[in-house]
Amino acid sequence: MKALFILGPTAVGKTDISIKIAKRFNGEIISCDSVQIFKGLDIGSAKIRKEEMQNVTHHLIDIKEPEEEFTAYDYACAIKEKITQISQKGKLPIICGGTSLYVKSVILNYNFGGAQKDDRKRAELESILEKEGLEALVKMLEKHAPEEAAKIDLKNPVRVIRALEIALNNGEKKSSKSNLDTLIFAVVRDRQLLYDRINMRVDIMLKEGLVDEVRKLKERGLTKEHQSMKAIGYKEVLEYLDGDVSYEKMVENIKQHSRNYAKRQLTFLRGMENVNYVDSNDIDKAFDEMSEKIQRWLNG
Numbered sequence: 001m002k003a004l005f006i007l008g009p010t011a012v013g014k015t016d017i018s019i020k021i022a023k024r025f026n027g028e029i030i031s032c033d034s035v036q037i038f039k040g041l042d043i044g045s046a047k048i049r050k051e052e053m054q055n056v057t058h059h060l061i062d063i064k065e066p067e068e069e070f071t072a073y074d075y076a077c078a079i080k081e082k083i084t085q086i087s088q089k090g091k092l093p094i095i096c097g098g099t100s101l102y103v104k105s106v107i108l109n110y111n112f113g114g115a116q117k118d119d120r121k122r123a124e125l126e127s128i129l130e131k132e133g134l135e136a137l138v139k140m141l142e143k144h145a146p147e148e149a150a151k152i153d154l155k156n157p158v159r160v161i162r163a164l165e166i167a168l169n170n171g172e173k174k175s176s177k178s179n180l181d182t183l184i185f186a187v188v189r190d191r192q193l194l195y196d197r198i199n200m201r202v203d204i205m206l207k208e209g210l211v212d213e214v215r216k217l218k219e220r221g222l223t224k225e226h227q228s229m230k231a232i233g234y235k236e237v238l239e240y241l242d243g244d245v246s247y248e249k250m251v252e253n254i255k256q257h258s259r260n261y262a263k264r265q266l267t268f269l270r271g272m273e274n275v276n277y278v279d280s281n282d283i284d285k286a287f288d289e290m291s292e293k294i295q296r297w298l299n300g
Contacts, residue, residue, distance in 0.1 A: 001083060001084065001087045001093075001179070001180055001181065002087070002092065002093070002180070002181045002182075002183070002297070002298070003083050003093045003094075003095060003106070003180045003181070003182050003183075004021070004025075004027065004092060004093065004094045004095070004182070004183050004185075004294065005032075005094075005095045005096075005103070005107070005182060005183070005184040005185065006018045006021065006094060006095070006096045006185050006187060007032070007095075007096075007097065007098060007103060007184065007185065007186050007187070007269060007275075008098055008186055008187035008188060008265070008269070008280075009098055009188075009194060009261075009262035009263075009265040009266055009269075010046075010098060010198060010201075010258060010261060010262050010265065011046075011194065011197045011198045011201045011258075011262070012187050012188065012189055012194060012197075012262075012280055013187060013189070013280035013283065014096050014097070014098070014187050014280075015046075015048055015052075015096070016283065017187060017278075017280065017283065017286060017287060017290070018094055018096040019052075019053070019054055019056050020283075020287050021094060021287070021290060021291070021294065022056045022092075022094055023054065023056060024287075024291055025092050025291075025294060025298070026090075026091050026092060027056070027086075027091055027092035027093070027094040028056065028057040028058070028059065028086045028089075028091050028092070028093065028094065029056060029057070029058045029059065029094045029095075029096050030058075030059045030060055030079055030082050030083070030086075030093060030094065030095045030096070031058060031059065031060045031061050031096065031097055032060075032079075032095050032096060032097025032098065032099055032102045032103060033045065033061075033097040033098065033099055033102075034070070034075075034099040034101075034102060034231070035228070035231040035234075036060075036061050036062075036097075037060060037061065037062070037063050037064050037070055037075075038062070038064050038065070038066045038068075038070075038228045039062045039063075039064065039065055039066065040066050040213070040216070040217060040220075041066060041213075041217075041228055041231065041234065042213065043205050043208050043209060043210045043213045044205060044210050044213065044214070044231065044232075044233035044234050044237075045231065045233075046201065046205070047061065047062075048061070059082045059086075060075075060078060060079065060082065063078075066217060066220075066222055066226065066228040066229070067221070067222065067226060067228075068227075068228075069158045069227050070227065071159075071162055072101045072102060072104075072105045073105070073162070075102045075105055076102075076105035076106065079095065079102070079105070079106055080106070083095075083106075083180070092298075098265045100264075100265065100268040103268075106180070107180075107182060107184070107272075121165055121168060121169075122161060122165060125137060125161045125164055125165070126161065128140075129157055129161070134154075134155070134157050134160065137157070137160050137161065137164060138154050138160060140164055141154075141160055141163055141164050141167060144164070144167040144168060145163060145164075145166070145167035148163050148166070148167060149163070153230075155225075156225070156227075158227070182274075183276070183293065183294060183297045184272065184274060184275050184276065185275070185276050185277075185278055185290055185293075186269045186272075186275045186276070186277050186278070187278055187280045187286070188266070188269075188277055188278070188279060188280065189279060189280045189281050190281060193281065194262060195259050195262070198255065198258045198259055198262060199255050199259075201258075202233075202251065202254050202255050202258060205233065206251065210233060210237060211237055211240070211241070214234055214237035214238060214241065215241060217229070217234070218238065218241055223238075224238050232254065232257045232258055232261055233254050233258070236250050236253045236254045236257065237250060237254075239253075276290075276293060278290055
C-alpha cells in the first residue's frame with residue numbers, strides 16, 4: 001500500500017498544502033497530531049474547521065474525550081486501519097502533521113515491544129499502584145527499562161503502567177521494515193519567518209478565545225494531570241487560570257514553548273531518511289514540485 005506523508009513544524013502551512021494535494025490526487029487526509037484527536041481542544045490545536053476542509057475527508061480528529069489517554073501504540077493501530085480503509089476505496093492516504101512519535105510508529109513500523117495491551121498484566125500493575133503507590137511502579141520501570149524511565153513522565157501513572165507493560169513483554173519498543181510504500185515530504189520555511197508565524201498564530205488563538213476554551217475544560221474537571229492538558233497552549237493557560245503566572249507571562253510562555261517545539265520537529269525531520277523538502281514560502285511552487293514527484297511515485 002502507498003502512503004503519502006506531509007510533515008513539518010507547527011504553523012508552517014501543512015494544512016493548506018495537504019488539502020490541495022488531496023484534491024489533486026483523490027486523497028483522504030489522516031491527521032498526525034497528538035492534540036487534534038481530542039474533542040473540545042479546537043483553538044489551541046489550530047484544528048481545521050469543517051468549512052475549511054473543502055470536502056476532503058479528514059480522519060483521526062475529535063476521536064477522544066479530553067479526559068482519555070491516547071498513546072502512540074493506539075495511534076499506530078488506528079492509522080494502519082485508516083490507511084487500509086482508504087486504500088481499499090481506491091484513494092490515496094495522506095498523513096499530515098508533526099507529532100514525531102506518531103510518525104515513527106508508522107514509518108519505522110514500531111511494534112512497541114511486540115506486545116498488545118495485556119489486560120491481566122495491566123490489572124496486576126494497577127493493583128500495585130493502588131496498594132503500594134506510583135513510586136513502586138517507577139522503581140520497577142527503572143529496573144527493567146531505565147532508558148524508557150528516563151524519557152517518560154514518571155508522575156503520570158498511565159504512562160508508567162504502559163511503559164511497564166512494554167518492558168515486561170520483550171523490553172523496549174522495536175522497529176522493523178514497514179510494508180508501506182511511502183513518499184515523505186517535509187514542509188519548511190525560513191526559520192525567522194516561521195517563528196513570526198508562530199507568534200502571530202498565538203495572538204490569533206488568544207483573540208479567538210483560547211483562554212475561554214481552557215476555562216471551560218477546567219470547569220469540566222480537566223487538570224494539568226490529564227494528557228490533553230499537557231499540550232502547548234493548554235498547560236500555559238491553565239497556569240494563568242490557576243493564578244501561577246500573569247497574562248503577559250502566559251503569552252510569552254506559549255510563544256516560546258511553541259517555537260521550541262517547532263525546533264524539535266525540525267531536528268526530528270533532519271534525522272529522517274528519504275525526505276523531500278519543500279519551501280512553503282511559495283505555496284504554488286511547492287505544490288508543483290510535490291505534484292510532479294507524487295505523480296512519478298504513483299506511476300511506479
